[in-house]
Amino acid sequence: MDIKDLKVLIKMVTETDITEFEMDNSDEKVVIRRGPKTEYVAVAAPAPQAYAAPQQQAPSAVAAPAAAPAAEAPAETGETVNSPIVGTFYRAPAPDAAPYAEVGQVVEKGQVLCIVEAMKLMNEIEAEYRCKIVKICKENAQPVEFGDALFIVEKL
Template sequence: MDKEFLYDLMAEFEKRDIQELSFETEQGSVHLLKAGAVAREAAGSSAAVPVAATSETVVSVAGAGETVAGAGGELVKAPIVGNFYRQPAPDAPYFVNEGDRVSKGQTICILEAMKLMNELEAEFDCEIVKVLVDNGTMVQFDTPLFEVKRV
């Protein structure tokens, strides 16, 4: 997806009185959820999942994985431009380390964009093979962040 489109979408989402937004395109899907909102399990589902109140917006972008030629792994790429953080606070442990097994929906990093802390969640169960970006590094749209292997 185009990074300018994502930036505009995030800015408009924050201005509006909506709590959750999901949609799909040929390039992937986007799910935005405001802190303290109640997430729906599926479109039209009456079951709700409470979300902890924080100052973060959760960004989940499907289609971010890309096969690495000859390695049997996949790359998790940045869905937006921002600063890459491996931990929620400077004194906190990393979300994930190389060799960790990660469950679908688990936070793997934070991308700070436009003063918003956007949690990037695993789109599938996987093992972190390699962390490709240093903590605190500014990344561009589509920058490979992690090499992962599905489990």
């Protein structure tokens, strides 16, 4: 591929909503990505406090013991795989097919984790490194926004 063809490809990517373009043939491989590579960290907000109106109690009534605070779910640790585009999240290539990845599965670099459909284009989201799937953050056929966490993974 010469520089003129490469410039045409780059212009095509920058003038559209495409965030990643990959072309592979027997002699060469071209990957064009645009946009910053951003790592997102989720932080849990404190639970909102409900307002309770003062209650009228009879003089002989005994106050009830305070309820024990609910045990917080352990936070998932690891890296996140985020959606590079706005679209619809699909775990499998077809409704009747097996999912690309399951919780606990070890995936290799370049292995497809899911599909995000945008404007009738199926964009395969691949693992950027060898990792283990800790959590799948979205349900099948759920809409996703740019930067939404799709998976929580543990680098291996």
